[in-house]
Amino acid sequence: MLEVRGLVAGYGATEVLRGIDLDVAPGEIVAVLGANGVGKTTLNRALSGLIPSRAGSIRFLGEAIAGRKPAEIVSAGLIHVPEGRRIFPNMSVRDNLVLGSYRRGKADRETNLERIFALFPRLRERMAQSAGTLSGGEQQMLAIGRGLMGNPRLIILDEPSLGLSPLLVEEMFGLIARIAAEGLAVMLVEQNVVQSLELAGRAYVMENGRIVVAGSAAEIAANPALKHAYLGL
Numbered sequence: 001m002l003e004v005r006g007l008v009a010g011y012g013a014t015e016v017l018r019g020i021d022l023d024v025a026p027g028e029i030v031a032v033l034g035a036n037g038v039g040k041t042t043l044n045r046a047l048s049g050l051i052p053s054r055a056g057s058i059r060f061l062g063e064a065i066a067g068r069k070p071a072e073i074v075s076a077g078l079i080h081v082p083e084g085r086r087i088f089p090n091m092s093v094r095d096n097l098v099l100g101s102y103r104r105g106k107a108d109r110e111t112n113l114e115r116i117f118a119l120f121p122r123l124r125e126r127m128a129q130s131a132g133t134l135s136g137g138e139q140q141m142l143a144i145g146r147g148l149m150g151n152p153r154l155i156i157l158d159e160p161s162l163g164l165s166p167l168l169v170e171e172m173f174g175l176i177a178r179i180a181a182e183g184l185a186v187m188l189v190e191q192n193v194v195q196s197l198e199l200a201g202r203a204y205v206m207e208n209g210r211i212v213v214a215g216s217a218a219e220i221a222a223n224p225a226l227k228h229a230y231l232g233l
């Protein structure tokens with residue numbers, strides 16, 4: 001469903017992505033791993049149209065999306081939940097969620113809200129509360145819930161476990177598995193290598209703007225030399 005070939009992108013004179021090849025198939029959880037600064041966030045930005053790609057191609061559901069506006073890419077069904085949550089703290093939890101569906105109008109808003117509240121019961125309990133008063137983990141769930149309100153076919157989650165306690169990480173990854181079980185493809189961009197490899201079917205490891213390892217998550221997890229060389233384990 002997502003097919004990236006030879007993607008090059010960067011900022012000013014700095015080339016960050018130096019030719020990325022990557023695929024995501026429907027219903028798959030794919031992990032993108034790598035140390036700080038290897039270009040994971042830049043890859044997400046390029047896929048969601050927030051920065052232009054300089055070379056290569058991005059195809060999503062059979063259409064070339066490189067060069068499209070971010071809002072068009074969202075409408076096509078590729079939704080990126082950025083790291084750092086970016087919720088609107090002074091708005092209620094419910095209104096934050098509703099914002100995620102603004103491009104879709106009111107049609108399936110209530111059904112979608114119901115679906116999100118079923119996934120995240122804690123958001124239902126706190127529906128009327130201002131989002132800024134949620135705990136870190138709850139804000140992370142809200143950011144993902146808001147992304148889901150746009151009815152994505154592929155959701156890119158940027159560091160969903162960042163800053164969460166081990167127990168909450170466990171819960172978050174369980175939720176991601178449930179989201180994928182609903183038929184969504186998930187691209188999981190993470191520094192939490194061990195748990196990401198348990199959850200994902202396939203994984204890519206980035207280094208210095210390139211994919212240096214691609215394969216089944218189980219195979220990568222079972223390869224100590226590889227984990228040591230690229231993932232600091």
Ligand code: ATP
Nearest residue numbers: 011014016034035036037038039040041042043191
């Ligand atoms: P992290 O896990 O720490 O978020 P990352 O893998 O997501 O790292 P990126 O944020 O994509 O890495 O950054 C890759 C490189 O691009 C870094 O060297 C960074 O300094 C550089 N970079 C990121 N944003 C900009 C920008 N707006 N202008 C110039 N350089 C940037």
